[in-house]
Amino acid sequence: MSSSGETAPLTDLAGRVLGGVVVACNDQFYAEASNLLLPYPARFDPDAYDAKGKVYDGWETRRRRTVGDDWVVVRLAAPGVVERIDVDTAWFKGNFPAAATVHGAWLEGFPGPNDVWQLSEQVWRPLAPRTPLTGHAVTSLPVTPEGAPELAGKRVSHVRLTIHPDGGVARLRVWGRAVPDPALLTGTLDLAAAENGGRVLGSSDEFYGSADHLITPGRAATMADGWENARRRDGGNDWVDFELAGAGRLRRVEVDTTCFVGNAPGRVVLRGIDARVGGSASAARLADPASWPVLLDLQPQPDTRHVLALGAVGAPGATERPVTHVRLEAHPDGGMSRLRLWGELDDDALAAAERRWAETAL
Numbered sequence: 602m603s604s605s606g607e608t609a610p611l612t613d614l615a616g617r618v619l620g621g622v623v624v625a626c627n628d629q630f631y632a633e634a635s636n637l638l639l640p641y642p643a644r645f646d647p648d649a650y651d652a653k654g655k656v657y658d659g660w661e662t663r664r665r666r667t668v669g670d671d672w673v674v675v676r677l678a679a680p681g682v683v684e685r686i687d688v689d690t691a692w693f694k695g696n697f698p699a700a701a702t703v704h705g706a707w708l709e710g711f712p713g714p715n716d717v718w719q720l721s722e723q724v725w726r727p728l729a730p731r732t733p734l735t736g737h738a739v740t741s742l743p744v745t746p747e748g749a750p751e752l753a754g755k756r757v758s759h760v761r762l763t764i765h766p767d768g769g770v771a772r773l774r775v776w777g778r779a780v781p782d783p784a785l786l787t788g789t790l791d792l793a794a795a796e797n798g799g800r801v802l803g804s805s806d807e808f809y810g811s812a813d814h815l816i817t818p819g820r821a822a823t824m825a826d827g828w829e830n831a832r833r834r835d836g837g838n839d840w841v842d843f844e845l846a847g848a849g850r851l852r853r854v855e856v857d858t859t860c861f862v863g864n865a866p867g868r869v870v871l872r873g874i875d876a877r878v879g880g881s882a883s884a885a886r887l888a889d890p891a892s893w894p895v896l897l898d899l900q901p902q903p904d905t906r907h908v909l910a911l912g913a914v915g916a917p918g919a920t921e922r923p924v925t926h927v928r929l930e931a932h933p934d935g936g937m938s939r940l941r942l943w944g945e946l947d948d949d950a951l952a953a954a955e956r957r958w959a960e961t962a963l
């Protein structure tokens with residue numbers, strides 16, 4: 602899922618689909634903290650009760666009878682610079698927290714729940730100051746130099762949401778830009794993958810499913826886990842634009858229509874450009890993706906993972922030209938579960954990733 606604010610689209614770095622995970626929390630008596638990261642909007646069944654009480658789709662702690670606050674720690678799917686945090690109290694109307702505070706930390710390795718409990722308070726730096734919440738509403742907490750004097754513009758691996766003093770939160774979204782470890786960007790990798798720094802810049806239509814799903818890890822379990830537009834009736838075609846992890850040459854392409862049985866595209870076209878080339882003309886070229894050179898023109902099968910050597914089936918020269926941006930066209934419409942663009946970063950793109958890693962270190 603991406604969020605387009607006033608700037609370029611952001612990635613939900615905590616999202617479960619991408620690989621975010623709850624590492625620890627101090628209480629989840631009524632409802633499990635892992636629900637915070639689910640991709641779909643919180644559900645509510647007015648008649649659902651269990652042995653503990655009302656069933657909620659979110660994280661809910663018990664009513665505190667001691668001084669203190671409740672907290673949850675989330676490992677981000679990819680390290681990144683956080684720009685905004687959304688705290689969604691959907692359906693928590695008489696039991697939402699009075700306020701929330703968010704901290705971030707850079708934690709090496711893969712600390713487990715016991716490690717997190719033992720962390721010194723000093724490792725947690727403010728990301729968003731204490732902010733009042735309201736019931737059944739999303740409160741957006743921007744990360745600003747004032748509210749996050751140490752972390753604005755810096756990468757974190759974990760965030761901690763503190764609720765004051767207790768209550769329920771349906772969803773937590775941590776919007777930002779992934780900053781992958783450059784040590785993981787060598788060799789042949791998926792240059793479109795969100796965890797490698799690729800992102801969706803825009804799409805024609807996400808009526809049934811987010812285009813961000815195309816670049817998440819693993820394979821789709823159901824059609825809900827893919828990109829799906831509505832049936833198109835105007836003679837045009839649907840599309841998704843991607844910015845890659847950096848400039849690179851593509852070798853292999855994976856066009857995965859798994860789970861799209863009666864609604865896969867009739868034809869898939871991939872186009873790509875190197876936005877670094879062309880000087881002042883490059884902005885105009887970037888703005889006109891329908892004119893980018895074709896890399897691949899394919900008639901895919903439904904419900905099939907097509908793994909293709911671009912040198913063999915792609916357009917002439919498709920593996921020779923570096924690309925920074927790719928457009929996926931679905932003709933005339935239709936859904937897909939994943940798009941993988943395997944290749945190598947150019948030396949200068951890898952050097953840029955190394956600089957970004959260094960600049961964003963705390």
Ligand SMILES: NC(=O)NC(NC(N)=O)C(=O)[O-]
Nearest residue numbers: 631653654655656661664696
């Ligand atoms: N009706 C409720 O939601 N009550 C309590 N919560 C649950 N889950 O039952 C509470 O105290 O917040």
